[in-house]
Amino acid sequence: MCSNHTVVRCNEKDLDILLTFKHGINNSLSMFSRWSTEKDCCVWEEVHCDNIIGRVTEIDLSTYFFEYASVKVLKGEMNLCILDLEFLSYLDLSWNDFDVIRIPSIQHNITHSSNLSLGGVDLHKETNWFQVVNSLSSLLELQLFDYNLNNFLIGTSIRYLNLSSLVTLNLDENNFTSHLPNGFFNLTNDITSLDLALNNIYGEIPSSLLNLQNLRHLDLSNNQLQGSIIDRISQLPNFQYLDISANMFSGLIPSTVGNLSSLKHLFIGSNNFSGEISNLHFSNLSTLFSLDLSNSNFVFQFDLDWVPPFQLYQLSLRNTNQGPNFPFWIYTQKSLEMLSGEVLGHLSDWRQLEIMNLGENEFSATIPINLSQKLEVVILRANQFEGTIPTQLFILPYLFHLDLAQNKLSRSIPKCVYNLTHMVTFDAEELPVDIIIELFTKGQDYVIDVRWERRTIDLSANSLPGEVPLELFLLVQVQTLNLSHNNFVGTIPKTIGGMKNMESLDLSNNKFFGEIPQGMSLLTFLGYLNLSYNNFDGKIPVGTQLQSFNASSYIGNPKLCGSPLNNCTTEEENSKITENEDDESIKESLYLGMGVGFAVGFWGICGSLFVIRKWRHAYFRFIYGVGNRLYVTLMVKLNSFC
Structure with missing residues (x-):
């Protein structure tokens, strides 16, 4: 039995609103050329309609970022008339570059469960956006991250918010530079996720936090908050994610934190907490997945025979003092993929390890050999490692960040077949979670999110001798290469010109010699170059790239000449001029002699015939x-x- 199926066309009111919004967009994207009345608006790209009533319910025009480019960047006017779509339940305009934001009076309240995301849009010059958002009383999720709302929490404006249905609120990276008003946590009793990270918020957390009994996700990291907070938080039983790191919280960590039995992620490092921390704090955290206690003054008092009820994926103990009895329970964590701490003797047990950050400790002896083949990031900088770099490090197929700087390594780099696949071929896959690491590149310290795979090799500040293996210069995807402050000798191979993605190159303070390869002028992404204090000679290759750096990139090479250096000797220049003049003189004499000889021969014979x-x-x-x-x-x- 067959039945007729009628396709409901786009509602005329919805069509008019979408065309009004499109009219303000100054964009050449082919997507908007297909936003045409010749097609039903329900089949337009990034527009979704309800199949039954034919009304627009979802619009996603956010920009997607990749390592070297971004996709779908909208410019021009962001006309929030789009909020007049009566059945709109999801709108995302994040990370675009609107010049003007038009906020008309909204004629209809959103009546369905809804999500509004305008992250990365600058609203600090707008005066009526607050009223518009406040009119959306049925809003469930509001994303205003990186929005420059620096006046949002000032004064008493917070009390006028009418978002009683809200369950998710993201206001991170808005530079509030304010305290939290007492009534802030009275916004709604149903909120489950709250993000206020990176806002310069100061002062203490209001007691109204305890009103949010349904809160599961709280991120207050990277602010200037003070006082004691853990006592209050431990009274909220539904926590799954808690990040209060990089603040100024103080006091003891009460054992009641162990009552948060649903907790999966706990980040409390980089504060002023003190006192003991032991297995009593974690005995009931059976679902704990990631733990950050870094940069803390805790006194570790774990029972030697304690076995945790959890298996961690991520553990950070950077800049902590584990005391004379290192927590043996860490050796039981077979699922670790990200680490810091004194665990070198058991590294071979973690076959799933992807991130290894043991930087800035006091480890000595040699670098471990039996490492996980899944390692993507290896950071051992600022330790006391000696001897050679294990060959195994150069055959890790997923490795894209290797940092062995500031150690005591003193033997030649291994000459072997490098199998660093991620440094030869491009793979834009992201890591599964947000991982922040410190990177020294372009002569400065950076903090980066390694989800964007930045291919780095840093072997600086060791005592590595000999020539650099040719294989190292065949890793064509490397973006940062730092070999400075070693005892390397030899010349730079011509193959360096094939490292087209190089952005930062530091070979300074070594014993390299010979000429700078002409191919280096082809490194068009190069933003930092330091070849100073070596034994390079000859003339710096001519090309806009190498001449764009100042003389400090080349100083300390007495025999090196050419722009931008000013120390080219007059004798050298004069000798070259003299050589050129001599060459020209010889040529002129030769041509003159040939001409005279021809004339003499010609007239000697022909003239005789005529006379x-x-x-x-x-x-x-x-x-x-x-x-x-x-x-x-x-x-x-x-x-x-x-």
């Missing part, structure tokens, strides 16, 4: 005789073929 009659007659008789002989020879040959 001396006997010679002239003899010459023409000779020519005539040659012609007769050629004629006779030709006729004889022809007759022989007949």
